[in-house]
Each structure stands twice: as C-alpha cells, then as structure tokens.
Amino acid sequence: MAERKLRVMVAKPGLDGHDRGARVLARCFRDAGFEVIYTGCHQTPEQIAAAAIQEDVDLVGLSCLSGAHRYLFPAVKKQLVERGADDIMVIGGGIIPDQDFQYLYDNGIKAIFTPGATLDSIVEWINNNVKPRE
Amino acid sequence: MSNPENESEDMEKVKKIKAGDVRTASRLIRNLEDGVKEARSTIKHLFPLTGKAQVVGITGSPGAGKSTLVDGLVEQFRKRGKTVGVLAVDPTSPFTGGAILGDRIRMQRHAEDSGVFVRSLATRGALGGLAKAVGDAIHVMDVMGMDVILVETVGTGQQEVDIINHSHTVLVVLIPGMGDEIQAIKAGIMEIADVFVINKADREGSSKLRREIMAMLDMAPPETFASGWRPPIVRVENAFEPDSFGKSMEELTDTIAKHHEHLVAKDLLGSRIRRKAAVELHEAIRSCVLEPILNHLVAEGEIEGMIQKLMDKKTDPYTLAEEVARRFLKEGV
Numbered sequence: 001m002a003e004r005k006l007r008v009m010v011a012k013p014g015l016d017g018h019d020r021g022a023r024v025l026a027r028c029f030r031d032a033g034f035e036v037i038y039t040g041c042h043q044t045p046e047q048i049a050a051a052a053i054q055e056d057v058d059l060v061g062l063s064c065l066s067g068a069h070r071y072l073f074p075a076v077k078k079q080l081v082e083r084g085a086d087d088i089m090v091i092g093g094g095i096i097p098d099q100d101f102q103y104l105y106d107n108g109i110k111a112i113f114t115p116g117a118t119l120d121s122i123v124e125w126i127n128n129n130v131k132p133r134e
Numbered sequence: 135m136s137n138p139e140n141e142s143e144d145m146e147k148v149k150k151i152k153a154g155d156v157r158t159a160s161r162l163i164r165n166l167e168d169g170v171k172e173a174r175s176t177i178k179h180l181f182p183l184t185g186k187a188q189v190v191g192i193t194g195s196p197g198a199g200k201s202t203l204v205d206g207l208v209e210q211f212r213k214r215g216k217t218v219g220v221l222a223v224d225p226t227s228p229f230t231g232g233a234i235l236g237d238r239i240r241m242q243r244h245a246e247d248s249g250v251f252v253r254s255l256a257t258r259g260a261l262g263g264l265a266k267a268v269g270d271a272i273h274v275m276d277v278m279g280m281d282v283i284l285v286e287t288v289g290t291g292q293q294e295v296d297i298i299n300h301s302h303t304v305l306v307v308l309i310p311g312m313g314d315e316i317q318a319i320k321a322g323i324m325e326i327a328d329v330f331v332i333n334k335a336d337r338e339g340s341s342k343l344r345r346e347i348m349a350m351l352d353m354a355p356p357e358t359f360a361s362g363w364r365p366p367i368v369r370v371e372n373a374f375e376p377d378s379f380g381k382s383m384e385e386l387t388d389t390i391a392k393h394h395e396h397l398v399a400k401d402l403l404g405s406r407i408r409r410k411a412a413v414e415l416h417e418a419i420r421s422c423v424l425e426p427i428l429n430h431l432v433a434e435g436e437i438e439g440m441i442q443k444l445m446d447k448k449t450d451p452y453t454l455a456e457e458v459a460r461r462f463l464k465e466g467v
Contacts, residue, residue, distance in 0.1 A: 004168055005231070005258075030232035035256050040239035047245040051238060054245075054252055056160040084157060133164075 004132035006034045007057040011048045012041045013076060016066040021093070025061065028119040032126075045072060049079035052088055059130045064094040074107035081108070089130055093117070140175055148179045154278050156251060163253055163274055167267040169421075177270055180277050185407070187219070187276040189283045190390055191297035193263060193323065194307030196289025199333040201240035202373050203307060204284050206383040207390075208244050211282050214387070217249040219275035219283040223265050226256040233257075237286060251275060263287040263294025269414055272300060290323055298326045299413040302406055303393045305386075307331045308347070310339035324350065327365045328393050331386065335369040344369070361400050363393065427462050 010026045012019055019041050029036045037055045039048065052060050060080075062073055073092045080088050092104065093113040101112055110129065113122055150158040165173035190207075192200050204220055211218045222237035235254035244250040253275075255265040264287055275283050287297050298304055306327035330347055332340055347367055351359075368389055370382040397403040431437045443449050 007164070026234055030227060030234045031230050033230045033232045035226075035233045035235060037235045037238060037254050039242050039245075043242060044246075047242055050245045051242065051252070053156055054160055055235075055238075055254060056157075056164040133161075 006059070006126070006130060006132050007037065007055065008034045008059045008061060008126070009037045009039065009048070009052050009055060009057045010061045010063070011039045011043050011051075011076075012063050013043050013045055013048060013072040014064060014066055014068050015042065016064060016068075017041050018065045019063070021065070022061075022063040025063070025093075025119070025122070028123065029061075029126075032123045034126075045075035045079045048076050049083055049085070052080065053083055053085050057088060058132050059126065060088060060090045062090065062092040062094075064092065064096075067095070069094060069096050070100055070103060073104055073109050077108035087133070091125075093122075140172065143172075144176050144179045147176050148183070148277070151180065151274060151277050152183070152279070154248075159251070159274050159278055160253060163255075163267065163271045166270045166274075167255065167258070167265065173270075177273060180273055184273045184276045187272070187280050187283045188303075188394055189272060189285060189301045191285045191287065191301030191304040192307060193287040193290050193294070193297050193304065193326075194331075194333075195291070195309075195312075198289070198307040198309050199370075199373070200286050200289075200307050201237040203305075203331065203333065203370065203383075203386070204237070204286050205241045205244070206370075206373070206379060207284060207387060208241065208250055209380075210383050210387040212244075212247065212249060216281035217279060218244075218251075219272075219278070219280035220250070220252040220286065221255060221268055221271050221275070221283065222252065222286045223255045223257060223263070223268065223288050225288050226258045228259075231258075251278065251280065257288055260296075261294070262296025263290045264296045264300070266417070269300055269410070269417065293322045295322055295326050299410055302397060302403065303328045303390050305329050305331050305390075307333050308343060309334045310337045310343045312343070328363070329386070329389050330365055330367045331370055332367060333370045334372070336371040340369065361396070361402060363396050363400075427458065431458070 008029050010022050012022050026036045026038045037057060039051055048060065060076065062076060064072055069092060073090065077090045080086060089110050090108060091111040092109050096112055096114050104112055111125055147158055147162065162173055162176055192204055194200050201222065208218050208220065220241065224233055224235045224237060226233045233256035235256060238252055238254055241252050244252065253271065255267060255271065257265050260266050268285060272283055285297065285300060287294060304326050306323060308330060332343055344367055351364060366389055368382065368386045370386065371378050373379050397406065440454050444451060
C-alpha cells in the first residue's frame with residue numbers, strides 16, 4: 001500500500017538574507033528522508049502561505065535572524081488559516097529571545113528552535129509531532 | 135469498484151478542481167505521488183475532461199538554467215493572458231528517500247499570482263528524468279484550466295528522455311563550455327529537442343556550441359525533418375539583464391507557439407498525444423497488474439524463498455516467473 005512521505009517547506013520570511021541555517025536544515029531534513037521544498041530568502045508571508053498550499057506540505061519551518069519574528073511568524077500562520085490551511089503546522093527558529101516564546105506559541109507557532117538546538121533534536125521533534133496527512 | 139459514496143466524493147473533487155481549487159488539486163497530486171488508491175478513482179473521473187492544455191517540456195543538464203527559463207516563460211505566457219501550471223522535478227536521494235526541491239526558488243515571484251500553479255515533485259526512484267506522478271499531475275492541472283503546463287525535468291544526462299512522452303514541445307537547454315562533450319550527447323537527449331536553447335549565451339564558447347548544434351542537425355538523416363520543422367536554436371543571455379533577457383524570452387515563447395502551430399498544421403499533434411496515451415496505458419497496466427502481484431509476493435514473504443532458490447541454483451528466474459504468471463493470470467500469455 002501507499003507510503004506517505006513527509007513534505008516540509010523551509011522558508012525565510014522578510015528582509016533577512018542569512019540563509020545558512022535554513023540551508024543546513026533543508027539538507028538535514030533531506031537526510032532524514034523528508035521531501036523538502038526550499039523557497040529562498042526575502043519571502044512575504046503571503047508568498048510562503050501560497051507556496052505551502054500549492055506544494056501540499058505538512059509543515060512549514062520558518063527561519064528568521066532579523067528580529068522580526070514576532071510579526072512574521074504569526075503572519076504566516078494567519079495567512080495559512082485565512083486560506084483554509086490551518087492544518088499545516090508552522091514551526092520557527094533563529095535568534096529568538098526566551099520572552100517571545102509564549103507570544104509565538106499563542107499565535108499558532110508549534111515549536112521554536114534557537115541557536116544550540118541540535119539537528120537531531122529538531123528531526124526528532126518533527127518525527128514525533130508531525131504526521132503526514134491521512 | 136464503483137462505490138456510490140466514493141463516487142459522490144470524487145464528483146465533488148472534480149467539481150472543485152474544475153473550478154481551479156488549488157488545495158484540492160495539490161492534495162490530489164500528493165495522493166497520486168503516494169499511490170493512494172482513492173486518487174486513482176478520482177483520475178478516472180478527470181480523464182475525460184483532459185486534453186486542452188499545451189504541454190511544454192524543459193530539459194537539460196544540472197545548472198543549465200532550466201528553472202530560470204521556466205520563470206521567464208511563466209512571465210511571458212502570463213503577459214499573453216495564459217494561465218500557467220509548472221511541474222518541477224528534482225531528484226530523490228537513493229539512500230534516504232529524502233529530496234530537496236529547490237526549483238521554486240527561481241519562481242517565487244509568481245507565488246501569489248492565482249493564474250500560476252507551481253508544484254515540485256521528487257523523482258522517487260523513477261529513472262527517466264521525471265517522477266511517476268507527472269503524467270497524472272499534468273491531467274490535474276489540465277482540468278484546473280491551465281492553458282500552458284511547463285514540465286521541468288531533473289538535471290539530465292544523456293538518456294533521461296521520458297519528457298517526450300508527456301510534451302507537445304520539448305526544449306533542450308544547453309550552456310557553453312561543455313565543448314566537445316556535445317559530441318558525446320548526440321544520441322538520446324540531443325535527439326528529442328524541438329527547440330534548442332543556448333542559455334548563458336553571453337559566456338565564452340556560445341558560438342562554438344551553436345556551430346556544433348548546427349553541424350549535428352546538418353548531419354541528421356534527411357527524413358528527420360521531413361515534416362518541415364528543423365529545431366531552431368534560441369540564444370538566451372544573462373538573466374540578470376532584464377531587458378535583453380525579456381526579449382530572448384519573448385523570442386522563445388514565440389518559437390514555442392510556432393512549433394505548436396506547426397504540430398497542428400501538419401496534423402502531428404495526434405501522434406504526440408497517441409504516444410502519451412500508449413505510455414499511460416503501459417504505466418497503468420504495470421501498476422494494476424505487476425505491482426499488486428509483486429507486493430503480494432513480498433508481503434507473504436514468498437519472494438525471499440524464491441531468491442533463496444535462485445541462489446541455491448535450484449531453479450531459474452524464468453521458471454519462477456512463469457509459475458507466478460500461471461497462478462495469478464487466468465489466461466496464459
């Protein structure tokens with residue numbers, strides 16, 4: 001019978017060209033057996049949401065090192081919900097102060113990974129928390 | 135097979151896809167990729183509605199600039215009032231089964247244009263330069279009402295020519311600097327081009343490449359171009375110079391249109407559609423006949439025993455296969 005494969009989008013919203021982390025993660029997700037759609041830098045929340053729906057991903061991973069995560073991460077989630085795709089999970093990573101975590105959780109971001117998080121821990125979290133759709 | 139409940143669900147999906155609903159369409163493509171059985175039944179309902187879209191294949195070696203060209207073509211077709219579907223294929227890792235699908239990076243400026251639908255596919259073990267689900271994904275986009283569907287293959291070598299089975303027009307993208315290697319790729323991929331694109335033509339060696347393609351075409355047997363179409367060569371320079379790049383893209387789009395007109399005028403479109411139909415039938419027979427039998431043998435653990443017998447030289451592969459055929463096929467072949 002059919003084998004479900006996890007599809008993950010890695011995206012960098014906003015004015016932030018520091019994509020090394022996002023690329024490392026994309027590679028690491030590939031090695032974990034996921035299909036990874038990488039959309040590059042300077043994406044608007046609208047672009048990311050539209051692409052996530054066109055690609056039918058299970059998870060969107062956002063990377064932000066510019067400090068604008070409080071605006072950008074929830075904006076992506078909001079765009080997904082508005083487009084009827086509230087089942088697509090959103091997680092984030094980057095330079096994110098501890099005091100912002102709760103705000104992001106409250107706005108639909110399911111997990112946050114900051115510098116020091118190991119690649120294995122991120123993959124493990126995904127494997128435990130994201131199931132490809134039925 | 136036809137369960138009334140599925141039937142109405144299928145009709146609902148068909149209705150949504152016909153109305154251009156991206157969510158339903160992308161979900162269906164996902165199910166087709168994953169080999170979900172219900173997806174097959176939806177395709178049965180979609181199939182009669184297909185055949186309107188113009189399908190253009192874009193192939194060439196890794197880094198030749200296929201995705202950038204696709205992005206440029208999307209812009210041109212949109213300017214001409216056409217809706218565009220893009221299917222971009224990237225390779226699956228043979229070791230982990232994972233894949234990085236990065237063609238979208240070059241096309242993200244169209245993400246919010248509702249007249250453009252870009253979908254990335256991983257090869258998942260298919261060897262012909264495409265993914266197995268490409269044929270059906272084309273049908274889905276066709277029914278959505280996409281006027282033009284651009285299919286971008288993985289970066290190809292010489293032999294990945296499956297794209298001809300799905301396209302009305304095939305672009306082969308080449309870049310200068312491959313020098314005499316052109317000689318080596320004369321067979322296979324060089325033979326399937328309806329249009330050659332010399333990309334990055336501002337780089338050194340582009341006139342040499344052009345001469346080599348011309349020489350290759352000159353040497354082709356006369357009947358090759360009997361229908362009156364000799365593959366033209368379109369030069370495309372630096373994509374970072376928007377004016378000149380835009381002009382080249384206009385020329386390329388015109389050339390694609392001319393080729394399509396040629397197919398229609400010479401009554402050749404039918405033979406290309408026939409080719410696709412034949413391939414689809416082969417694929418369908420494979421997935422309805424061969425795969426279930428193999429899956430059964432694997433699931434029952436029989437296959438292991440057979441392999442062991444072969445290793446012990448107790449029998450041979452043909453005898454075993456004939457036994458399987460006798461068991462599963464009612465009428466012998």
